[in-house]
Amino acid sequence: MAFETLAGNKKTKELLNTIIKQNKFLHSYMFVGQSGIGKMLYAKEFSKRAMCLNREEICNKCKSCLEFDNNNHPDFFVIEPDGNSIKIEQIRELTNKIIEKPIVSEKKIYIINNAYLMTREAQNCLLKTLEEPPEFAIIILIVENEGNILNTIKSRCTKIYFENISDIEMKKLLEKKYGTLNLSDNMLKSFNGSMEKATKIMENKEFYNKIENIFSNIEKTSRINLLNNDEIYKNKENIDEILDYINIIFWNKLQENHKYINCLNIVQEARNRLARNANFDMTIDNMLIKIWEEIT
Numbered sequence: 001m002a003f004e005t006l007a008g009n010k011k012t013k014e015l016l017n018t019i020i021k022q023n024k025f026l027h028s029y030m031f032v033g034q035s036g037i038g039k040m041l042y043a044k045e046f047s048k049r050a051m052c053l054n055r056e057e058i059c060n061k062c063k064s065c066l067e068f069d070n071n072n073h074p075d076f077f078v079i080e081p082d083g084n085s086i087k088i089e090q091i092r093e094l095t096n097k098i099i100e101k102p103i104v105s106e107k108k109i110y111i112i113n114n115a116y117l118m119t120r121e122a123q124n125c126l127l128k129t130l131e132e133p134p135e136f137a138i139i140i141l142i143v144e145n146e147g148n149i150l151n152t153i154k155s156r157c158t159k160i161y162f163e164n165i166s167d168i169e170m171k172k173l174l175e176k177k178y179g180t181l182n183l184s185d186n187m188l189k190s191f192n193g194s195m196e197k198a199t200k201i202m203e204n205k206e207f208y209n210k211i212e213n214i215f216s217n218i219e220k221t222s223r224i225n226l227l228n229n230d231e232i233y234k235n236k237e238n239i240d241e242i243l244d245y246i247n248i249i250f251w252n253k254l255q256e257n258h259k260y261i262n263c264l265n266i267v268q269e270a271r272n273r274l275a276r277n278a279n280f281d282m283t284i285d286n287m288l289i290k291i292w293e294e295i296t
């Protein structure tokens with residue numbers, strides 16, 4: 001894989017390519033952008049190329065490239081959250097090991113995925129390494145937002161920003177993967193530039209088509225029929241995406257009928273209740289009844 005095969009983010013690609021070609025690596029980067037737009041893929045490709053033993057072009061043949069492709073590179077590490085957070089023990093292991101010289105490459109690279117989930121203690125522990133990194137070390141923090149990251153950490157990292165993929169580009173990519181598509185505007189919008197989200201929705205396209213049918217035609221549906229469709233009830237684990245999707249349908253209906261503004265509020269209310277662990281079936285019942293009463 002090369003950057004060129006990854007979607008979107010032309011400027012970011014150029015920037016990363018330049019860093020690699022000029023061999024001007026810094027010690028710490030922060031890759032910032034919404035989830036699902038490929039930050040990890042970029043970080044891995046960047047790492048592979050930084051560690052390749054051929055300086056000019058990525059070779060895919062050297063010991064470093066081969067071990068990287070086999071997920072077996074002794075100088076490359078990815079730290080993932082342990083449950084809901086990245087704990088100080090995980091970072092302590094990094095700080096202990098990162099000082100040992102790389103084995104195959106000239107570089108030793110650590111990626112910390114979802115680094116905003118680092119506990120405060122973990123961040124403080126990492127800070128020392130960021131302040132005085134070994135000359136061969138590169139640390140890449142991947143974050144959706146910088147909000148939770150200590151200023152002292154932020155100020156040590158060079159930020160690389162990732163933009164959402166445009167709807168048109170997204171459509172092209174999906175057509176490559178799934179063949180010619182007949183996507184509704186609602187569906188395209190709901191992807192919101194995230195390939196991860198798009199894949200999730202594409203793999204349940206029939207389900208989302210049904211949702212679209214139901215919620216685009218509420219005025220023609222009887223209350224019983226609306227409550228009797230068990231689609232939402234059966235998809236509890238995807239409720240966040242489903243509510244997002246319903247929101248988008250309502251947004252588009254706003255132009256025809258301002259009543260849909262209240263529907264947006266009703267959906268949000270349901271979301272809040274679920275976040276507070278309210279009973280799932282009752283919350284959905286309640287939401288559907290209110291939406292129906294609002295529209296009919």
Ligand SMILES: [Zn+2]
Binds near residue numbers: 063
């Ligand atoms: Zn190589």
